[in-house]
Amino acid sequence: MKILLVEDNTDLSETVVNYLRQEGYICEAAPDFETADEKIAIYQYDIIVLDITLPDGSGLELLKRLKQNRSEAGVLIVSAKNALDDKLEGLHLGADDYLTKPFHLAELNARVQSLMRRKRFNGSNEIILHDIRVNTTTNQVFVKDEEATLTRKEYELLLYFISNRNRILNKESIAEHLWGDNIDMADSFDFIYTHIKNLRKKVLTKGSRNNIKSVYGMGYKFTSA
């Protein structure tokens, strides 16, 4: 689950990013409008937390653009307490939820979670693919009704595969999605081999209709048929 936080106050930004990472999300921050724009153009986020009182131009502009480009990301806008107009306009422009400053981190988390559910998996918190069942609230994974204990990276990887099933994912995009922007694209991504291996061992059973195929020179493809 990948989140972009757009916030100019660096102190606050750092706190929130740390908190969200602690909660198991992959989280990045953009201090201004321009940076946010660039990042969104390049990367794929599940949720964008957007402070609409940015210094370099209204955040509402960014929101409008997002919706015009039919971005699939959920948008949670944040603003000062009494900016009711912003709230109304934001929701009208297609924001998915609204939060007033100051807010508790736990509240942010609650909203992010509910947004995840609504956006990503049609409101359900359970994904069932034949003999694999994932509960996205408790982070539990069951294989043939037996619980599989995945590590954090394995769990993120599985979720990334599931939401991109039948699509070929190359190592670069996997690395980018699981490790965010603190990864050097010049690196080799050999460690992905290991994660794939471990994930396969844990969630793929003999004779299952689910599979993680390797496509030589291209990447991996999760299929469920």
Added chain:
Amino acid sequence: MKILLVEDNTDLSETVVNYLRQEGYICEAAPDFETADEKIAIYQYDIIVLDITLPDGSGLELLKRLKQNRSEAGVLIVSAKNALDDKLEGLHLGADDYLTKPFHLAELNARVQSLMRRKRFNGSNEIILHDIRVNTTTNQVFVKDEEATLTRKEYELLLYFISNRNRILNKESIAEHLWGDNIDMADSFDFIYTHIKNLRKKVLTKGSRNNIKSVYGMGYKFTSA
């Protein structure tokens, strides 16, 4: 046992909060409708003590919303002596008990206790999970029919685990539930290690079906099977 007091008179509010904390509850206050709403959205309370004569909109609105959202919290409404209409409407809307102002703190305590019994554990004041038995009236805990003397934090922790069994609770949410909103999220929560350790030592016996598992990087999970 966590209580939210919704009351605009700050003097009264402070008195009651102090009293309830004295009695061993984890208690927070909300001075108005909006704050209460936010807190309820974030945190999980066992009981909400609700003054229905709030300045910013009727408390009955809040009550109605609570019941619509199938909140599990018990609701104890408070209002001026002769507002009989409020009483009737309140109970009709699903409040669990009613108290007239002014009231004695001891009376409030009695109602809260009886509400605890009725709401939280299906009317029983005893929770039995194999070899662990908790009496929520006397705050006694028995392990294999021998009384275990828990400290306040340990007791609250156990109750929090019991009412969220099979769910992963991370350190942040535990801290928030046990220490309320006067905790800094930037802190490390190392002291939780100690409380977990002590609780395990006191309530988990060898070969018991109850367990407090640690989930690396995620939190803790109480299981009873």
Added chain:
DNA sequence: CCTAGGCTTCAGGTTTCCTTCAGATTCAGG
């Protein structure tokens, strides 16, 4: 003022996970 108990901090040791790496295996193209 003194004491006891509970809460928190701290240092060290242990466990778990992530990453690296070397050797083995598979693959595509010639």
Added chain:
DNA sequence: CCTGAATCTGAAGGAAACCTGAAGCCTAGG
């Protein structure tokens, strides 16, 4: 069939999370 590149695998090092006992601090009750 040969060759180099990509992928797989198990093992091992290092980092982060977790556990533990002991020591300090703080508060309530005497």
